[in-house]
Amino acid sequence: MNKIAAIVGGGVIGGGWAARFALMGWDVRVFDPDPEAQRKIGEVVAGAERALPMLYDAPMPARGTISFHTDLAEAVAGAAYIQESVPERLELKHKVLAAIQAACSPESVIGSSTSGFKPSELQQGAARPGQIVVAHPFNPVYLLPLVELVPGDDADEPIFEQACDILRAIGMYPLHVQAEIDAHIADRFLEAVWREALWLVNDGIATTEQIDNAIRYGFGLRWAQMGLFETYRVAGGEAGMRHFMEQFGPCLKWPWTKLMDVPEFTDELVDLIAGQSDAQSGHMSIRQLERLRDNNLVAMLRALKGQEAAAGKLILDHEATMQQPLVDEVPLITVRRKVPVDWVDVNGHMNEGRYGQVFSDASEAVMTHVGADRAYIAAGHSYFTAETSIKYLAETLVGEDILVETRVTLGDGKKLRLWHEMKRAADGEMLASCDQFLLHVSLATRRSCPPLADVRDAVERLARLHAGASEGPAPRAPRDI
Numbered sequence: 001m002n003k004i005a006a007i008v009g010g011g012v013i014g015g016g017w018a019a020r021f022a023l024m025g026w027d028v029r030v031f032d033p034d035p036e037a038q039r040k041i042g043e044v045v046a047g048a049e050r051a052l053p054m055l056y057d058a059p060m061p062a063r064g065t066i067s068f069h070t071d072l073a074e075a076v077a078g079a080a081y082i083q084e085s086v087p088e089r090l091e092l093k094h095k096v097l098a099a100i101q102a103a104c105s106p107e108s109v110i111g112s113s114t115s116g117f118k119p120s121e122l123q124q125g126a127a128r129p130g131q132i133v134v135a136h137p138f139n140p141v142y143l144l145p146l147v148e149l150v151p152g153d154d155a156d157e158p159i160f161e162q163a164c165d166i167l168r169a170i171g172m173y174p175l176h177v178q179a180e181i182d183a184h185i186a187d188r189f190l191e192a193v194w195r196e197a198l199w200l201v202n203d204g205i206a207t208t209e210q211i212d213n214a215i216r217y218g219f220g221l222r223w224a225q226m227g228l229f230e231t232y233r234v235a236g237g238e239a240g241m242r243h244f245m246e247q248f249g250p251c252l253k254w255p256w257t258k259l260m261d262v263p264e265f266t267d268e269l270v271d272l273i274a275g276q277s278d279a280q281s282g283h284m285s286i287r288q289l290e291r292l293r294d295n296n297l298v299a300m301l302r303a304l305k306g307q308e309a310a311a312g313k314l315i316l317d318h319e320a321t322m323q324q325p326l327v328d329e330v331p332l333i334t335v336r337r338k339v340p341v342d343w344v345d346v347n348g349h350m351n352e353g354r355y356g357q358v359f360s361d362a363s364e365a366v367m368t369h370v371g372a373d374r375a376y377i378a379a380g381h382s383y384f385t386a387e388t389s390i391k392y393l394a395e396t397l398v399g400e401d402i403l404v405e406t407r408v409t410l411g412d413g414k415k416l417r418l419w420h421e422m423k424r425a426a427d428g429e430m431l432a433s434c435d436q437f438l439l440h441v442s443l444a445t446r447r448s449c450p451p452l453a454d455v456r457d458a459v460e461r462l463a464r465l466h467a468g469a470s471e472g473p474a475p476r477a478p479r480d481i
C-alpha cells in the first residue's frame with residue numbers, strides 16, 4: 001500500500017484531514033474547486049504544524065507533500081485513502097462519490113466525513129457501495145483522535161480493515177459504529193446539548209457565555225477523561241451505577257429537558273445568539289480562538305498522557321510506534337522534538353525545569369542504546385544521575401524544533417559521563433549545554449555497583465568511539481564514590 005491520501009473538499013474538515021495525513025508522513029493530494037482552497041488549507045496546516053507535533057515526545061515522521069489539483073480524477077488516481085469532505089448535502093455527496101469511484105482504484109478506501117448521513121444513504125447508486133464508509137472526524141481533525149467509522153451492511157470487509165489500519169497509523173481512534181443511524185453516536189449528544197442550549201438562550205434563562213461556563217468549569221472537564229458512564233458510576237458513590245440510576249432515574253420523568261423540540265431560528269433568536277457570542281468572544285479573531293483552542297487541547301492531551309488515560313494513552317501507544325533506535329554515530333542524536341505549549345513559563349520561553357527533562361530524556365536514550373533499557377531496569381539495574389550542570393545559552397521558544405547531540409566523555413565501570421548540546425534544529429544554534437554524571441546502581445541495594453558485562457562493554461565502546469571527537473569540557477577526574 002502506498003502512502004498517498006486524496007482529500008476531496010478542503011474546507012474546515014478537509015483541511016484538518018490534509019494536515020494530519022501530511023504531518024504523519026503521507027503525501028496528500030487535494031481537490032477543491034474553491035479558488036481560495038489553497039490559502040485556507042495553508043492556514044489550517046500552519047496551525048496543525050504548530051500544534052500536532054507538541055503532542056508527541058518523539059520525532060515526527062518526515063512530513064509528506066501537499067499538492068493541489070484542478071482535476072478530481074488526477075487527485076484520487078492511485079491514492080490508498082480518499083476522504084470526501086464536501087458540504088453536507090446528499091445529492092452533492094452522491095455526485096462527488098460517483099466521480100471519485102470513476103477514477104480511483106477499487107482497492108482504495110473512500111471515507112466520508114459526513115456528520116449525519118448513514119452509509120446506506122451515501123452508497124445509494126454507487127458503482128461499488130462496499131468501498132464507501134463513513135469516517136466522521138471531529139474538529140480539529142489534526143488534534144482530536146476520534147473518528148466514527150460506520151461501515152454499513154454492504155461494507156467490504158478488507159476495505160473496512162484497511163480503513164481502521166490507516167486511521168490508527170495516523171494517530172486516530174477509529175470507533176466502530178456497528179449499526180448505522182442518523183448522526184452516528186457523538187453528534188447525537190452534541191445535538192442534544194446544542195438543542196438544550198438554544199432553548200436556554202431563547203427563553204432568556206442563560207447567555208451564551210454562561211452556558212459555556214457551565215460546561216468548561218464543570219462537566220466538560222469530566223467528560224474529557226472519563227466520558228459519561230464512568231463519571232456517573234463514580235457519582236453513585238460506593239454503590240456505583242445502580243445507586244446513581246436509582247437516585248436520578250426518576251428525574252428523567254421530570255421536566256428537566258426540552259429535548260423533544262427545537263426553537264424556531266427566527267431573526268430575533270439568531271441576532272440574540274450571534275450578538276451574545278460577539279460580546280463574549282468578538283475581541284478575538286477566529287484564528288486567535290483556534291490557537292487558544294489548540295493550545296488548550298495540547299495541554300489537556302499531554303496531561304492525559306502523563307496519567308496514561310483516555311486519549312493520552314492512545315497518543316502514548318502511537319508514539320511508541322514512532323520511536324527510532326539511535327544510530328551509532330558521533331555525536332549521538334538523543335532527542336528530536338518540538339517544544340510543547342505546556343513547557344513555557346511566565347517569561348514566554350521554555351522553563352528551566354524542562355531543560356532538565358530534555359537532558360534526562362537524552363540520558364535515557366543513551367541508556368537504552370547501551371542496553372540499560374526497560375527490561376534491564378526491571379531486572380534490578382539502572383543508572384542514577386549524580387550530578388548535572390546546565391548552561392542556558394539562548395532562549396528556547398514554544399513550537400521550536402530542538403535536538404540534542406550527546407557525547408560519552410567517560411565510560412569506565414560504574415561511571416558514565418555525558419556531554420549534551422541542545423540545539424535549535426532550524427539553524428543549529430546551541431541553546432544549552434549539559435555536563436551530566438551518572439552512576440550505575442543496583443535497584444535492590446540502591447547503591448552504586450558495576451554494570452552487567454554487556455552494558456559495561458557497550459558504554460566503554462561508546463566512550464572510546466567518542467574520545468577525541470568530544471567538543472565538551474576535558475574529562476575531569478571522576479568523583480570518588
Ligand SMILES: NC(=O)C1=CN([C@@H]2O[C@H](COP(=O)(O)OP(=O)(O)OC[C@H]3O[C@@H](n4cnc5c(N)ncnc54)[C@H](O)[C@@H]3O)[C@@H](O)[C@H]2O)C=CC1
Pocket residue numbers: 008009010011012013014031032033034037084085086087088096113114115116136137138139
Ligand atoms: N465543520 C465541522 O465541525 C464538521 C464537519 N463535518 C462534515 O465534514 C464535511 C465538510 O464540512 P466542512 O469542512 O465544515 O465544510 P466547509 O464548507 O468548510 O468545506 C467544504 C469544502 O468543500 C468544497 N466543495 C464544494 N463542492 C465541492 C466539490 N464538488 N468537490 C470538491 N470540493 C467541493 C468547498 O469549496 C469547501 O472548501 C460535511 O459533511 C460536514 O458534515 C464533520 C465533522 C465536523
Ligand SMILES: C[N+](C)(C)CC(=O)CC(=O)[O-]
Pocket residue numbers: 114115137138139187190
Ligand atoms: C456540528 N457538526 C455536526 C458539524 C459537528 C460534527 O460533526 C463533529 C464535531 O467536530 O463537533
